[in-house]
Amino acid sequence: MKFRMDKTLRFWIDVAYEHIKSHHYKLTKRQLVAQILLKYAQRGDALRRLNKQGKIVWKASPRFLSMLADAERDARDDLADWP
Amino acid sequence: MTNLEGLPSYFWLTSSRLKPPVRDDVPYTTEALKQDLLRLQNAWEECQASRERDAIYGYLSAVFDLVAWWTAENRALDRAHSAQRLLHIIPFENEEPFAVVIRCTADREKVDKRTRSKWSRALRYALVQKTPSESLVQFIKRKGGINRCAERFRAHQRGRPSRLLSSE
Numbered sequence: 001m002k003f004r005m006d007k008t009l010r011f012w013i014d015v016a017y018e019h020i021k022s023h024h025y026k027l028t029k030r031q032l033v034a035q036i037l038l039k040y041a042q043r044g045d046a047l048r049r050l051n052k053q054g055k056i057v058w059k060a061s062p063r064f065l066s067m068l069a070d071a072e073r074d075a076r077d078d079l080a081d082w083p
Numbered sequence: 084m085t086n087l088e089g090l091p092s093y094f095w096l097t098s099s100r101l102k103p104p105v106r107d108d109v110p111y112t113t114e115a116l117k118q119d120l121l122r123l124q125n126a127w128e129e130c131q132a133s134r135e136r137d138a139i140y141g142y143l144s145a146v147f148d149l150v151a152w153w154t155a156e157n158r159a160l161d162r163a164h165s166a167q168r169l170l171h172i173i174p175f176e177n178e179e180p181f182a183v184v185i186r187c188t189a190d191r192e193k194v195d196k197r198t199r200s201k202w203s204r205a206l207r208y209a210l211v212q213k214t215p216s217e218s219l220v221q222f223i224k225r226k227g228g229i230n231r232c233a234e235r236f237r238a239h240q241r242g243r244p245s246r247l248l249s250s251e
């Protein structure tokens with residue numbers, strides 16, 4: 001069964017998966033995604049909660065969302081400074 | 084494949100190396116527990132810094148969400164005990180998970196035993212009665228507030244209707 005995730009987290013987990021999959025061709029996608037989620041949870045970027053149906057879902061943490069917002073703001077500022 | 088150029092490496096994992104053993108599921112590690120407790124401590128700080136009347140609901144919702152997930156995995160009590168061990172907090176006899184988590188994450192000088200017990204009973208009442216689709220704030224307000232939810236839980240435990248239920 002697939003891991004349930006919110007949209008933001010799904011995007012970044014997919015990015016990480018694409019980045020590392022060629023180094024781990026013997027592992028299944030599920031094993032790789034599990035490892036990425038483990039790492040995200042340990043550094044405080046992903047968390048597990050119950051959704052509106054009472055099922056366990058993975059969500060991007062408030063800290064991760066705030067870091068993404070900062071990165072997006074920096075990128076916009078850099079673009080504005082571009083000659 | 085997503086173009087990673089220009090993205091801070093943090094967001095796409097700094098290392099592609101994985102540590103064995105590789106599993107199909109995601110274990111709940113001590114580090115992840117530590118991060119969950121840290122988030123609740125931050126929620127507590129935020130609610131203390133806020134002037135909004137309902138700020139406490141932000142903290143209580145965070146506590147509720149964590150323990151509800153633990154409960155869904157039938158691990159609430161042992162994870163609450165792990166949290167105590169992690170923070171070197173002396174366990175109390177028969178203390179249930181919500182009270183433990185509150186003691187681990189809220190300022191113990193501001194949240195006394197009575198308040199902790201009241202919040203814990205209100206949250207346990209929500210755990211038993213609330214549907215997953217309704218938010219904790221909506222549920223508690225609909226049921227008359229934190230004090231009344233705590234009272235309702237006590238009546239629920241005793242197996243008889245609360246005197247407050249008569250006003251429904």
